[in-house]
Structures are given as structure tokens and as C-alpha cells.
Amino acid sequence: xxxxxxxxxxxxxxxxxxxxxxxxxxxxxxxxxxxxxxxxxxxxxxxxxxxxxxxxxxxxxxxxxxxxxxxxxxxxxxxxxxxxxxxxxxxxxxxxxxxxxxxxxxxxxxxxxxxxxxxxxxxxxxxxxxxxxxxxxxxxxxxxxxxxxxxxxxxxxxxxxxxxxxxxxxxxxxxxxxxxxxxxxxxxxxxxxxxxxxxxxxxxxxxxxxxxxxxxxxxxxxxxxxxxxxxxxxxxxxxxxxxxxxxxxxxxxxxxxxxxxxxxxxxxxxxxxxxxxxxxxxxxxxxxxxxxxxxxxxxxxx
Amino acid sequence: xxxxxxxxxxxxxxxxxxxxxxxxxxxxxxxxxxxxxxxxxxxxxxxxxxxxxxxxxxxxxxxxxxxxxxxxxxxxxxxxxxxxxxxxxxxxxxxxxxxxxxxxxxxxxxxxxxxxxxxxxxxxxxxxxxxxxxxxxxxxxxxxxxxxxxxxxxxxxxxxxxxxxx
Numbered sequence: 001x002x003x004x005x006x007x008x009x010x011x012x013x014x015x016x017x018x019x020x021x022x023x024x025x026x027x028x029x030x031x032x033x034x035x036x037x038x039x040x041x042x043x044x045x046x047x048x049x050x051x052x053x054x055x056x057x058x059x060x061x062x063x064x065x066x067x068x069x070x071x072x073x074x075x076x077x078x079x080x081x082x083x084x085x086x087x088x089x090x091x092x093x094x095x096x097x098x099x100x101x102x103x104x105x106x107x108x109x110x111x112x113x114x115x116x117x118x119x120x121x122x123x124x125x126x127x128x129x130x131x132x133x134x135x136x137x138x139x140x141x142x143x144x145x146x147x148x149x150x151x152x153x154x155x156x157x158x159x160x161x162x163x164x165x166x167x168x169x170x171x172x173x174x175x176x177x178x179x180x181x182x183x184x185x186x187x188x189x190x191x192x193x194x195x196x197x198x199x200x201x202x203x204x205x206x207x208x209x210x211x212x213x214x215x216x217x218x219x220x221x222x223x224x225x226x227x228x229x230x231x232x233x234x235x236x237x238x239x240x241x242x243x244x245x246x247x248x249x250x251x252x253x254x255x256x257x258x259x260x261x262x263x264x265x266x267x268x269x270x271x272x273x274x275x276x277x278x279x280x281x282x283x284x285x286x287x288x289x290x291x292x293x294x295x296x297x298x299x300x301x302x
Numbered sequence: 303x304x305x306x307x308x309x310x311x312x313x314x315x316x317x318x319x320x321x322x323x324x325x326x327x328x329x330x331x332x333x334x335x336x337x338x339x340x341x342x343x344x345x346x347x348x349x350x351x352x353x354x355x356x357x358x359x360x361x362x363x364x365x366x367x368x369x370x371x372x373x374x375x376x377x378x379x380x381x382x383x384x385x386x387x388x389x390x391x392x393x394x395x396x397x398x399x400x401x402x403x404x405x406x407x408x409x410x411x412x413x414x415x416x417x418x419x420x421x422x423x424x425x426x427x428x429x430x431x432x433x434x435x436x437x438x439x440x441x442x443x444x445x446x447x448x449x450x451x452x453x454x455x456x457x458x459x460x461x462x463x464x465x466x467x468x
Contacts, residue, residue, distance in 0.1 A: 011320045015327025019334050026338045030345060037349050044356050044457070051460045055425050059404070228421065228464040230364070295423045295464050 031283075034150050035271055039286045042155040042269045046290040047233050049135060049157075050265045054231045054292035056127050058220070063259050064171050064297035066117050067217050071172045071198070073113045074215045076106040078181050078206055110213055117216070121256050125162065125245055128263065132157055132246055144272075155267035155288060160246035162260035165238050169197040170217035171297035197222055200258070218259035221296030229296030236291045239264045262293040333440075340438035348453050351434035354381050354392050355455035363428040363459040367400035370428045374398050378432060395431040395454065402426035406465055421467030429458040 057063065080103040087096040139154040146152075174191040176182050185191045190204040198204060200219035205211045221229035239262055243254040269286045354377075362374035371394075378394045406422035435450040442450075 011323030011327060015323065015331060018327075019331050022331070022334060022338065026342070030341070033345060033349070037352070040353070040356075044459075048459055051462060055423065055460065059423055059425070061422070226466055228466065230462045230464045231423070231460075232364075232462055298420075298422055298464070298467075 031150060031273075035284055035286070038150075038152050038269065038271055039288070042267065042286055043288045043290070046155055046265060046267050046288050047292075050263060050290040050292035051231055051233055053128050053131050053160075053263050053265070054294045056131060057124055057260060057263065057294035058296075061295075061298035062120060063218050063220050063261060063294070064223075066113075066120055066259060067170050067172050067198075067220060067297070069113045069116070070215055070217055073106070073110045074204065074206065075178060075181065077103070077110055077210050077213065079178065080106045081206070081208075081210055082180070107210070107213065110215075114214060117259065121259055124260060125256065128160065128162065129245060129251055132160055136249070149273060150283065151272040153270060155269040155286075157246065157265060158248055158268050159244060159264075159266040161239070161241040161244050161264040162256055163239055163241040163243075163262050163264065164200065164219035164258070164260060165234060165262050165293050166240050167238075168200070168219045168221060168261070168293075169195060170200045171220040171222040172198045172217055173222070174198060195222075216258060219261045221261075221293070223297045228298050229293075231292060231295045233290060233292050234262070236264060236289045239291045260294075262291060264289065264291045336440045340440050343438050344436055344451065344453075347434055347436040348455075351392060351432055351453055352455045352457075354378065354434075355430055355432040355457045356459075357381075358394065358432060359428060359430040359457040359459040362398055362400075362430055364462045366463055366465075367402060367424065367426065367428065367461055370400045371396065371398040374428075374430050391435040391450075393433045393435075395433050399429040400426065400461065401429070402461070419465065419468045421465050424461055424463045424465055426461045427458045428461060429456065431456045 080099065083099040084096065084103050086092075087099045136157060139156065142154055144151045144153045169192050174182055174185050174196050184207060185198075185204065186193070188205075189199070190202055191198055198217045200217050202216075204215040204217065206213060206215070241264065242256040242258055242260055244252055245254065245256075246252065266287065266289050269288070270282060271284045271286060273283045358374045358377045361377045362370040365373060375394050378392050381392050402424060403426045405424045405426075406420055408417040409420050410416070411418045431454055433452055433454045435452055437450045
């Protein structure tokens with residue numbers, strides 16, 4: 001009897017065990033594969049969102065136009081200061097008053113440009129945040145997607161940074177129209193020696209009495225030949241942050257001093273496993289980062 | 303003699319029973335493995351189609367929206383030439399939809415009073431649908447060789463294009 005109990009049904013048991021094992025391994029493999037697929041899907045959705053938001057930074061070439069205004073204002077202040085100095089050195093009292101008046105106008109014009117620059121930073125920030133909130137609202141409305149007992153949501157935005165792309169200068173070229181200013185800019189390293197474009201991470205101060213004015217150019221891909229750079233996704237290493245404007249569903253008050261030309265978004269996507277009892281257990285949180293740069297300067301601002 | 307012959311019969315029965323169990327179990331295991339291979343193939347094909355669709359959407363969204371379908375078609379053809387075997391028949395399902403939300407408006411040139419294109423950013427999205435045919439090993443015999451399984455994927459990506467000025 002004992003012998004019968006030991007041998008009968010052993011093979012059935014072993015074969016059933018083998019089948020169960022194969023099926024279990026296959027199920028684990030398929031679930032792992034699904035998590036990887038969800039990661040790819042999340043990255044694609046994030047790239048798409050980042051590109052959409054980057055397109056909102058420079059529509060109508062507003063960043064390029066601000067850079068152009070900065071340069072014009074800078075030249076105007078420099079030339080009017082030259083006129084004031086020339087009048088006083090030649091003792092032309094009648095013209096001195098007029099040139100001083102023009103200088104005051106040029107300086108107050110620069111104040112307006114600076115205000116507008118700050119205004120553009122605020123507008124870009126507001127528009128990007130509105131788009132992020134709109135995305136988050138849609139994401140919550142869409143709800144979760146369930147397949148093969150794995151439940152996923154659309155990626156949740158956890159962080160939004162505004163900034164610029166490293167090694168990209170402004171779109172404004174230093175012209176030789178005012179040789180003294182051109183030489184001054186080169187000596188002070190305001191201009192890239194090869195491209196002759198104004199650098200974006202410096203305060204391009206004017207000499208002497210006008211050194212108190214703040215001239216800051218924004219990074220923006222220049223208009224080259226007949227080509228304007230389109231918005232595109234780029235490597236996250238190339239990004240330099242000016243400030244974090246959105247963290248975990250909350251708008252921050254972190255200030256940005258420069259107009260951004262790029263955006264970096266970080267998202268988290270929860271992958272949950274729904275069991276038989278309809279209780280959920282978190283399987284993984286997939287994090288993804290995407291960086292996008294806005295469209296470059298259009299021909300008008302060159 | 304009687305006892306001995308009964309023992310022999312009992313041993314033969316046990317060996318035979320094990321053989322039958324292994325045979326039946328192996329057949330079941332074989333079908334389970336085949337079904338799992340088929341399932342794996344289906345999932346692989348569907349995920350590959352998703353990837354092709356995503357990349358086709360990216361490619362077609364990068365550039366002039368007028369030529370979006372051509373770019374997507376070219377990419378799908380490239381993928382078909384690269385892949386081989388069970389999952390190789392990707393097909394672009396027309397039309398490739400380019401939804402433009404904003405584009406540069408024509409301006410009137412004051413010098414000659416003609417409308418000119420000032421150039422500028424084009425925004426919107428391109429939607430691409432691709433289809434793949436998968437011929438699973440076992441299901442082929444059930445469904446017939448000329449009726450492969452078809453799966454579709456639909457993906458959208460924002461347009462990345464700046465229209466050059468006239």
C-alpha cells in the first residue's frame with residue numbers, strides 16, 4: 001500500500017508543477033515586459049508634453065524681439081553718451097542740454113525694455129503653468145488604464161524647470177556700426193569671438209557712467225542663413241535651470257532672472273497591481289525626464 | 303508462481319501508468335508552451351508596432367506638415383526592410399492627420415501690396431496610425447494561413463516646424 005502511494009500520481013504532480021512553473025515564469029515575464037512598455041509610453045507622452053510647452057515660449061519670436069530691443073537700447077544709450085561727452089568736451093552748451101535730454105530718454109527707454117523683459121518672463125511662466133495645470137486636469141479626467149491586472153495612469157508632472165540650453169548664445173550679432181562699442185564688447189568678453197553673437201550669461205554693462213544699467217541677452221538659437229531652428233527635444237544634460245516653477249502640483253515662487261529658451265519636465269507614473277480582492281498594491285513608480293528647447297529666432301530679429 | 307506473476311503485472315502497471323502520465327503531461331506542457339510562445343509573439347508584435355507608430359509620429363511631425371504622410375511612409379518602409387520573420391508587415395493606415403492650431407499669417411507688403419509669408423512657428427500635432435500583421439505559430443493552423451491577426455496603434459506628436467519666410 002505504501003509503495004502504491006509513493007509512485008502513483010507522481011508524474012501527474014511533477015508535470016502539473018512544471019506547467020505551473022512555466023506559466024508563472026511567463027506571467028512574471030509578461031508583467032515585467034508590460035512595465036517596460038509603460039515606461040516607453042510614459043517617455044513618449046512626456047516628450048510630447050515638453051515639446052508642446054517649449055513651443056509656448058517663443059511664439060511670434062517674442063524672445064528674439066526682446067533681445068533685439070536690448071541691443072538697440074544699449075546702442076542708443078552708448079551713442080547718446082558719446083554725444084554728451086563730445087558736447088561737453090567741445091564746450092557746446094546749447095547741444096549739451098539737448099544731448100543730455102536724449103541720454104535721459106535713452107536711459108528711460110532702457111527701463112521700459114527691462115520692464116518688458118521681466119514682463120515676458122512672467123508671461124512665459126504663466127502660460128507654461130496654465131498648460132501644465134490643463135494637462136494635469138485632463139490626466140485626472142482620463143483615469144487609469146488597466147490591462148493584465150496592471151493599472152497605470154498617465155505620467156504625473158512632479159517638477160517643471162525653466163532654463164536654457166548650455167553653449168547656446170543669444171541671437172544678436174555684434175555689428176561693426178559703432179567700432180568703439182564693438183571693441184569694448186570684445187575686450188570685455190560680451191561677444192563670442194567666433195560667432196560674434198552676444199553671450200547670454202553676462203551682464204553686458206556699458207562703460208563708465210552707464211555701468212549701472214543692466215543689459216542681459218537671452219539664450220536663443222540664432223537665425224542662420226534662411227533657417228530658423230524649430231522646437232525640439234534635447235538631451236537633459238544640456239539643460240541649465242533658471243528656476244523651478246512647479247513642484248508636486250504646486251506653483252513655486254522661485255524667481256527667474258532671464259527669459260528661458262528651454263523647459264525640463266520630470267514626471268512620475270505609478271504602476272499598480274490590482275489583485276483579486278480589488279485592492280491595489282504599488283508595483284513600481286516610473287520616473288522620466290524630458291527637455292525641450294523653443295523655436296529659434298526668426299529673420300526679423302536678426 | 304501465482305504470486306510472482308501478480309507482482310510482475312503490478313510492476314508493469316505502475317511503469318505503464320507513469321509512461322501514460324508523462325506522455326499526457328508532455329502533450330499538455332507542449333500546448334501550454336506553444337500558447338505562451340504565441341502570446342509572447344503577439345505582445346512582442348503589438349509593442350513593436352507601438353514603437354514603430356511612435357517613431358513614425360515623431361518623424362512625420364518633424365518638418366513641413368504637408369509632407370507628414372511621406373515621412374511616415376518612408377519610415378514605415380524602412381522598418382519593414384529591417385525587420386523580418388513573424389512581425390514584419392507594418393502598414394501605415396492613411397490618412398496621416400496634421401492638425402494645425404497656429405501658423406504664420408500672410409502679411410501685405412506695403413511696397414507692392416502683395417501678400418507675403420513672413421515665416422514663423424507652426425504648432426499643432428500629427429496623428430499616425432500603423433497596423434501590423436502577426437502570424438502566430440499555433441493560431442495560424444486554427445485561423446488559416448491567409449488570415450493573420452492585425453493590430454493597430456495610433457499615436458500623436460506635436461509638430462516641430464518653423465515655416466521659412468518668402
